[in-house]
Amino acid sequence: MNTHIQCARSVLTRVLVLVLVFALPALAADQHAGLLTIIQPWSRATPPGAVIGAAYFEIINAGAADTLLRIESPVAREVEMHMSFVEGGMMRMRAMPSVKVPEHGHLRFDPNGMHAMLIDLRQPLKEGQRFPMTLVFQHAGRMSVEAVVGGLGATSAPTQEGGAHEQG
Amino acid sequence: MNRASRFPTALAVLLGGVAAAFAWMAMRPTVWADNFRLTTLPDARTAPDFQLTDFNGRPRSLLDYRGRVVVMFFGFTRCPNACPTELFTLAQVMKRLGPASDHVQVLFITLDPERDTPKLLRGYVTAFDRRFVGLTGTMEQIDSAANSYHVMHVKELIGDDYTIGHSTASYVLDAQGRQRLKVPLDATVDDFAHDLAQLTRGLE
Numbered sequence: 001m002n003t004h005i006q007c008a009r010s011v012l013t014r015v016l017v018l019v020l021v022f023a024l025p026a027l028a029a030d031q032h033a034g035l036l037t038i039i040q041p042w043s044r045a046t047p048p049g050a051v052i053g054a055a056y057f058e059i060i061n062a063g064a065a066d067t068l069l070r071i072e073s074p075v076a077r078e079v080e081m082h083m084s085f086v087e088g089g090m091m092r093m094r095a096m097p098s099v100k101v102p103e104h105g106h107l108r109f110d111p112n113g114m115h116a117m118l119i120d121l122r123q124p125l126k127e128g129q130r131f132p133m134t135l136v137f138q139h140a141g142r143m144s145v146e147a148v149v150g151g152l153g154a155t156s157a158p159t160q161e162g163g164a165h166e167q168g
Numbered sequence: 169m170n171r172a173s174r175f176p177t178a179l180a181v182l183l184g185g186v187a188a189a190f191a192w193m194a195m196r197p198t199v200w201a202d203n204f205r206l207t208t209l210p211d212a213r214t215a216p217d218f219q220l221t222d223f224n225g226r227p228r229s230l231l232d233y234r235g236r237v238v239v240m241f242f243g244f245t246r247c248p249n250a251c252p253t254e255l256f257t258l259a260q261v262m263k264r265l266g267p268a269s270d271h272v273q274v275l276f277i278t279l280d281p282e283r284d285t286p287k288l289l290r291g292y293v294t295a296f297d298r299r300f301v302g303l304t305g306t307m308e309q310i311d312s313a314a315n316s317y318h319v320m321h322v323k324e325l326i327g328d329d330y331t332i333g334h335s336t337a338s339y340v341l342d343a344q345g346r347q348r349l350k351v352p353l354d355a356t357v358d359d360f361a362h363d364l365a366q367l368t369r370g371l372e
Contacts, residue, residue, distance in 0.1 A: 090333040094324075
């Protein structure tokens with residue numbers, strides 16, 4: 001009797017899992033937001049007087065392709081998406097009007113490539129501070145995250161548990 | 169030719185040889201004796217001088233820093249990645265050097281004198297290390313300083329603003345004002361500190 005119930009439960013679980021697996025692609029058509037995950041949004045502290053900051057994050061996309069249209073944040077007058085690249089022996093930058101998020105793929109903003117350029121910071125960014133950032137996607141719509149500010153020369157996201165500590 | 173006359177000739181040849189050996193050793197640049205990890209500039213030429221102004225408004229030339237190892241980096245304060253990262257690396261290098269860091273002068277030369285006011289430069293560079301100095305000047309003075317170190321820079325429009333593309337290597341001069349090292353942006357704190365320690369050896 002007991003084993004019978006366990007067996008029935010196990011069958012039910014399998015059926016549910018199967019239903020979910022097959023239903024997901026159908027859901028994807030309508031609920032892009034649920035399939036985009038923004039991980040480790042971070043920035044680095046800025047020296048006094050600096051008017052520019054940069055923020056980074058990674059987007060994991062478990063669904064269809066989408067496009068990142070713009071980024072907003074109250075810490076700056078304006079946020080632009082920029083790409084750093086080395087050309088002719090120089091570190092250069094160009095603006096990206098929008099950025100594709102590949103289907104079932106990921107998109108990384110990091111110090112070696114794309115960054116959210118925080119233009120005309122209202123206040124210097126302080127280590128350990130958190131600030132809101134909204135990413136606006138063509139299909140998924142608006143997604144809000146909280147960026148963590150690392151040390152002055154941080155080159156990667158500060159560790160979550162220990163807060164944002166400068167090395168050395 | 170008898171024995172008596174041959175002896176002074178042999179002595180002269182011997183003395184000449186010894187003198188030549190000494191001359192060769194004296195002329196041989198001492199840089200060869202060092203063991204650097206970063207890219208060395210083998211001819212160790214005297215670094216071209218510049219005429220700039222520090223963030224306190226004092227006119228500065230390289231001669232002002234003679235006797236110290238000088239690290240020069242060209243950048244601008246609206247630089248999102250390379251400049252803060254490089255200045256932070258240099259701040260860590262200074263910490264790693266300990267007392268020897270007193271013999272090192274880091275100079276941050278702005279490529280954007282239009283927007284980088286002396287006050288802004290002071291706040292910016294000293295946030296990384298209080299001993300760092302920011303230099304500015306007229307665009308001509310800065311161009312001339314950058315050109316003499318083969319530092320390229322270009323003003324480019326971005327959105328409704330402008331940014332500056334620039335070379336990201338730092339240049340290290342020894343206490344005698346000779347160009348010694350060219351350091352890439354991704355040099356480690358370890359390697360940078362190791363090489364600066366070599367150059368500060370024997371400085372009082």
